[in-house]
Amino acid sequence: MLITIRGLHRIYEVGSEKVHALNGVDLDIDANEYVAIMGPSGSGKSTLMNIIGCLDTPSGGSYQLKGKEIGKLSDDELARIRNQEIGFVFQTFNLLARADALHNVELPLVYAGVRHEERRKRAREAIDLVGLTDRIKHKPNELSGGQRQRVAIARALVNRPSIILADEPTGNLDTATGEEIMAAFQNIWHQGNTVILVTHEADIARHARRVVRMRDGKIESDTPQAAATSAAAR
Amino acid sequence: MNLRESVGIALGAVRSNKLRSFLTLLGTIIGVMSVIAVLSFVEGLNRYVSQKLLNAGANVFWVDPYGFVTSQEQWEEVKDRPPITLDDADALRAGVPHAATVIAMADGSAIAHYRNKQVRGVAIRGRSAGYEVVDDYTLGAGRLFTDVDDQRRRLVCVLGSEVADELFSGLDPIGKQIRLGEENYKVIGVMAQKGKLLGQSQDRFAAIPVRTFQKYKQERGSFGVAVKSMDQASMPVAEQEVRNVLRGRRHLGPRAKDNFGITESENIMELYRNLTGGIFVVTIGVAAISLIVGGIVIMNIMLVSVTERTREIGIRKAMGARRRDVLAQFLVESTTLSLSGGLLGILAGVGLAVLAGAVTPLPTAVSVPALFLGVMMSALIGIFFGSYPAWRAARLDPIEALRYE
Ligand SMILES: Nc1ncnc2c1ncn2[C@@H]1O[C@H](COP(=O)(O)OP(=O)(O)OP(=O)(O)O)[C@@H](O)[C@H]1O
Numbered sequence A: 001m002l003i004t005i006r007g008l009h010r011i012y013e014v015g016s017e018k019v020h021a022l023n024g025v026d027l028d029i030d031a032n033e034y035v036a037i038m039g040p041s042g043s044g045k046s047t048l049m050n051i052i053g054c055l056d057t058p059s060g061g062s063y064q065l066k067g068k069e070i071g072k073l074s075d076d077e078l079a080r081i082r083n084q085e086i087g088f089v090f091q092t093f094n095l096l097a098r099a100d101a102l103h104n105v106e107l108p109l110v111y112a113g114v115r116h117e118e119r120r121k122r123a124r125e126a127i128d129l130v131g132l133t134d135r136i137k138h139k140p141n142e143l144s145g146g147q148r149q150r151v152a153i154a155r156a157l158v159n160r161p162s163i164i165l166a167d168e169p170t171g172n173l174d175t176a177t178g179e180e181i182m183a184a185f186q187n188i189w190h191q192g193n194t195v196i197l198v199t200h201e202a203d204i205a206r207h208a209r210r211v212v213r214m215r216d217g218k219i220e221s222d223t224p225q226a227a228a229t230s231a232a233a234r
Numbered sequence B: 001m002n003l004r005e006s007v008g009i010a011l012g013a014v015r016s017n018k019l020r021s022f023l024t025l026l027g028t029i030i031g032v033m034s035v036i037a038v039l040s041f042v043e044g045l046n047r048y049v050s051q052k053l054l055n056a057g058a059n060v061f062w063v064d065p066y067g068f069v070t071s072q073e074q075w076e077e078v079k080d081r082p083p084i085t086l087d088d089a090d091a092l093r094a095g096v097p098h099a100a101t102v103i104a105m106a107d108g109s110a111i112a113h114y115r116n117k118q119v120r121g122v123a124i125r126g127r128s129a130g131y132e133v134v135d136d137y138t139l140g141a142g143r144l145f146t147d148v149d150d151q152r153r154r155l156v157c158v159l160g161s162e163v164a165d166e167l168f169s170g171l172d173p174i175g176k177q178i179r180l181g182e183e184n185y186k187v188i189g190v191m192a193q194k195g196k197l198l199g200q201s202q203d204r205f206a207a208i209p210v211r212t213f214q215k216y217k218q219e220r221g222s223f224g225v226a227v228k229s230m231d232q233a234s235m236p237v238a239e240q241e242v243r244n245v246l247r248g249r250r251h252l253g254p255r256a257k258d259n260f261g262i263t264e265s266e267n268i269m270e271l272y273r274n275l276t277g278g279i280f281v282v283t284i285g286v287a288a289i290s291l292i293v294g295g296i297v298i299m300n301i302m303l304v305s306v307t308e309r310t311r312e313i314g315i316r317k318a319m320g321a322r323r324r325d326v327l328a329q330f331l332v333e334s335t336t337l338s339l340s341g342g343l344l345g346i347l348a349g350v351g352l353a354v355l356a357g358a359v360t361p362l363p364t365a366v367s368v369p370a371l372f373l374g375v376m377m378s379a380l381i382g383i384f385f386g387s388y389p390a391w392r393a394a395r396l397d398p399i400e401a402l403r404y405e
């Protein structure tokens, strides 16, 4: 099993009040699955994604990635996992404002210790893949929302991680651009990688092979889904 | 790591807001500048003094009643000692085999007159023949005075080039009669120009035979004796011989202390070194304070920078930056910052030193170790005062940093 989650809790303390963002989540995800996580706003989807992505740590319960208990790893080991194993696409892009597209995409390779020329080459390839070859020298504020999202996706792919986590990757995009990006994910999945994405759009969730629904920090339902026949196949 | 990027970010920040950067770096600039300027000044003085003073008096030591007095108490102790007489000097000339030259000396000052011209503040140097070896002058024109001139107390003089120029402006001084104070002297020679030492002319003098000096200028009182030993190695032997002769003449018992003093140019160098050492210590103190203040300002700027860039740090951590990567990035930034201050300080310090050398008589020489010191100091400031902000950045929680607004 790639991901094994048992009795996961995440409690935020706001003043004297405790918010149970995750309230006992059990979830198994195998390698090369394509999972969509859905649910109403505030149900804990982003919180779960952040923990799976090793950005956040649980308040209780267990999360094993490739058999390793994440809670027991050191800061440096977590950084290595974020760098090598996981490609994270944020809902709010999270690009470096002062760096151009190429440099943003290079970033994971910088911390992977890849040499300069090799880094350039691979970043260009990733940018070509998302169709932004002619915007390589643009800074984020010189790009449209959809183009920024594609830079973020190129960045998530550039270090060839086996797990892609995408938190509402199409939230800011029009339908056409959203479909293009979904096609890119489809592709990544076809290459044998694991894709987990959060969305509240049924159209988007349709591309996944499994839909997990959340409510109030718990998993409400977990259902497999037949292959989509339309846009993604284009 | 991404060193080039970090340096680039820091330089970009320095360049994009020049005034703020300048103010930020002012402490570092001033600190490094004062260190460089003072070191250059001290270095210049060192070279100058050791060159002029030590070479002039090479293997020379001086005998007088007092020795090298550096305090009031010392003076109280030595002020009633018996004078050194010209007979003492003659005895030394006869009884110190390791001396190459022994001369007696006495000094005064007078106004020099030639016809309607006069030159004030002329040093009158009463000297035995052969003094030019000790005082390190070379004859420019005419002749030097001899033992015979001395024995006969002749009214002859050898002028320093400045006095000759001012009195005779172009005329040939040799053979002319001039008045020094009360008496008339025949000019028999002019010394070649020697130049200035610490802004003081060394050519504003008239040398006369020491016995002439004794007869007309100073009937009693002490003379000084300058002894030039054969070479460096024989200096201590010559000093001991001088001691033996004088103690013998004064019938001092084996336990009695010397009642005369011997001074080497090394003693003067030592005083001088203490003096410049004092300047050095004070300036280093001032520099240290401004560097600490400068460091604190840099620390403050870096703390602001870390806060402003919390999201950037979050992004970098999310992409796999380890603590040490973030730490290194901010340390490189603070060091780049302080190094730019240091380089500006070096430029300003060298500029100041060169300027001081040009418009004042103070000699300056930029010393290469001082430049290294400046670079080292500013780099250390950056690393030391950048550590805390960098550590704060490094231990930020990735998800909290990403959420930071
Ligand atoms: N940093 C935080 N501090 C306090 N409470 C938080 C924090 N982050 C999230 N929460 C709370 O945890 C709950 C789950 O938040 P989460 O962001 O996981 O929801 P979500 O399912 O992603 O919602 P959306 O669809 O709106 O993005 C919410 O009630 C939210 O208020």
Ligand SMILES: [Mg+2]
Binding pocket: A045, A046, A047, A167
């Ligand atoms: Mg969310």
